Amino acid sequence: xxxxxxxxxxxxxxxxxxxxxxxxxxxxxxxxxxxxxxxxxxxxxxxxxxxxxxxxxxxxxxxxxxxxxxxxxxxxxxxxxxxxxxxxxxxxxxxxxxxxxxxxxxxxxxxxxxxxxxxxxxxxxxxxxxxxxxxxxxxxxxxxxxxxxxxxxxxxxxxxxxxxxxxxxxxxxxxxxxxxxxxxxxxxxxxxxxxxxxxxxxxxxxxxxxxxxxxxxxxxxxxxxxxxxxxxxxxxxxxxxxxxxxxxxxxxxxxxxxxxxxxxxxxxxxxxxxxxxxxxxxxxxxxxxxxxxxxxxxxxxxxxxxxxxxxxxxxxxxxxxxxxxxxxxxxxxxxxxxxxxxxxxxxxxxxxxxxxxxxxxxxxxxxxxxxxxxxxxxxxxxxxxxxxxxxxxxxxxxxxxxxxxxxxxxxxxxxxxxxxxxxxxxxxxxxxxxxxxxxxxxxxxxxxxxxxxxxxxxxxxxxxxxxxxxxxxxxx
Ligand code: NCD
Numbered sequence: 001x002x003x004x005x006x007x008x009x010x011x012x013x014x015x016x017x018x019x020x021x022x023x024x025x026x027x028x029x030x031x032x033x034x035x036x037x038x039x040x041x042x043x044x045x046x047x048x049x050x051x052x053x054x055x056x057x058x059x060x061x062x063x064x065x066x067x068x069x070x071x072x073x074x075x076x077x078x079x080x081x082x083x084x085x086x087x088x089x090x091x092x093x094x095x096x097x098x099x100x101x102x103x104x105x106x107x108x109x110x111x112x113x114x115x116x117x118x119x120x121x122x123x124x125x126x127x128x129x130x131x132x133x134x135x136x137x138x139x140x141x142x143x144x145x146x147x148x149x150x151x152x153x154x155x156x157x158x159x160x161x162x163x164x165x166x167x168x169x170x171x172x173x174x175x176x177x178x179x180x181x182x183x184x185x186x187x188x189x190x191x192x193x194x195x196x197x198x199x200x201x202x203x204x205x206x207x208x209x210x211x212x213x214x215x216x217x218x219x220x221x222x223x224x225x226x227x228x229x230x231x232x233x234x235x236x237x238x239x240x241x242x243x244x245x246x247x248x249x250x251x252x253x254x255x256x257x258x259x260x261x262x263x264x265x266x267x268x269x270x271x272x273x274x275x276x277x278x279x280x281x282x283x284x285x286x287x288x289x290x291x292x293x294x295x296x297x298x299x300x301x302x303x304x305x306x307x308x309x310x311x312x313x314x315x316x317x318x319x320x321x322x323x324x325x326x327x328x329x330x331x332x333x334x335x336x337x338x339x340x341x342x343x344x345x346x347x348x349x350x351x352x353x354x355x356x357x358x359x360x361x362x363x364x365x366x367x368x369x370x371x372x373x374x375x376x377x378x379x380x381x382x383x384x385x386x387x388x389x390x391x392x393x394x395x396x397x398x399x400x401x402x403x404x405x406x407x408x409x410x411x412x413x414x415x416x417x418x419x420x421x422x423x424x425x426x427x428x429x430x431x432x433x434x435x436x437x438x439x440x441x442x443x444x445x446x447x448x449x450x451x452x453x454x455x456x457x458x459x460x461x462x463x464x465x466x467x468x469x470x471x472x473x474x475x476x
Pocket of ligand 1: 058059131137140170171270271304305306
């Protein structure tokens with residue numbers, strides 16, 4: 001058993017590398033069957049619901065075609081935000097608990113980060129994340145990996161340059177995890193600071209996969225890109241945030257433009273996600289013939305589409321432009337995924353007993369009091385949805401005590417802590433402390449109570465201890 005049947009697919013990290021490769025291998029097989037003009041009947045009498053609260057052409061289209069090609073049927077909510085009972089104020093959890101009676105698998109696209117996880121928590125049928133806000137888009141990553149593998153024969157050892165809106169582009173978040181895990185070298189080339197890779201993604205790459213992507217230092221050597229004044233040259237820093245503690249990481253974290261132009265095997269361009277940001281940077285990167293000619297290795301050009309102006313039409317005739325291929329591969333790749341999650345087929349894997357990406361087993365913080373996710377676009381902060389969602393965090397206790405929201409994965413550092421088992425059970429010992437005091441490590445995870453501010457702690461009846469005296473900067 002490969003462990004696919006009945007699973008959800010919310011993050012690319014839900015699958016191990018071996019499982020991802022197995023999906024891609026199966027997609028290959030299914031692709032050749034389709035090429036022979038044959039359909040597969042693996043999912044006859046199975047129904048798939050596509051519940052899309054955001055626009056989509058490729059993702060929904062290829063999911064639906066995939067299910068048709070598998071012999072199944074599709075219940076399509078193309079504009080769930082205006083055509084479903086959401087208009088009447090129905091919550092997502094109610095909608096999915098109704099839909100699971102009509103479908104064997106649910107594919108969800110939603111503007112809120114964490115919506116796919118909530119759907120999976122409530123639905124008894126498998127749920128596939130087709131994009132949740134700026135968080136992740138794991139099935140696009142499967143298509144991206146498949147395209148790279150088809151064209152380059154491998155992923156390991158390639159240098160992949162991610163260009164564009166790395167902050168709000170969800171495809172690059174799922175993709176960077178996968179590239180890191182498959183041993184590619186990733187260069188991040190955000191044309192401005194405001195579109196840089198989020199710190200939460202960088203931190204997760206480091207803590208879970210011990211991986212630091214390189215950042216292209218666009219301020220370093222302007223002469224190299226001389227005439228390329230379409231580029232917005234922002235004084236971007238390499239990834240030398242306080243996160244990176246080892247000195248060698250600091251020096252390795254930056255990459256000059258010259259090195260980037262020389263090494264890149266694959267350029268992955270993304271559009272500015274205007275719908276997710278209040279302000280747009282003044283200028284944005286444009287990959288055209290001129291900029292492409294500066295790259296020494298005739299790289300593959302990829303884009304999840306849709307494109308705006310960041311990818312010139314003149315590149316359509318460049319033989320290594322594969323963005324329409326990426327979209328076409330959506331059908332066999334999603335066929336393989338659907339068939340596996342529905343248990344309609346299976347593949348033998350060698351990783352017996354450890355089928356999923358090895359992840360650190362974090363303790364969870366699930367108390368209803370004290371802490372909220374700092375991300376206003378997280379489903380746990382949405383007025384309608386939060387009525388039934390409890391804040392829930394993974395606890396990272398290695399360095400500074402940090403909570404990672406289980407829905408959107410944003411991190412927050414609580415300012416204050418307390419124990420639910422105060423000393424000798426006496427009320428006068430019901431004290432709170434700074435979260436950076438030694439007590440943060442001493443209090444057992446199951447007893448920890450966390451607060452954003454001292455007033456939150458006091459509102460719960462806790463008094464300041466000696467270790468609450470000096471307020472932590474920016475925490476109150
Ligand atoms: C992407 C998405 O929706 O995140 N499109 C896609 O699924 N291929 C990219 C985008 O909208 O920019």
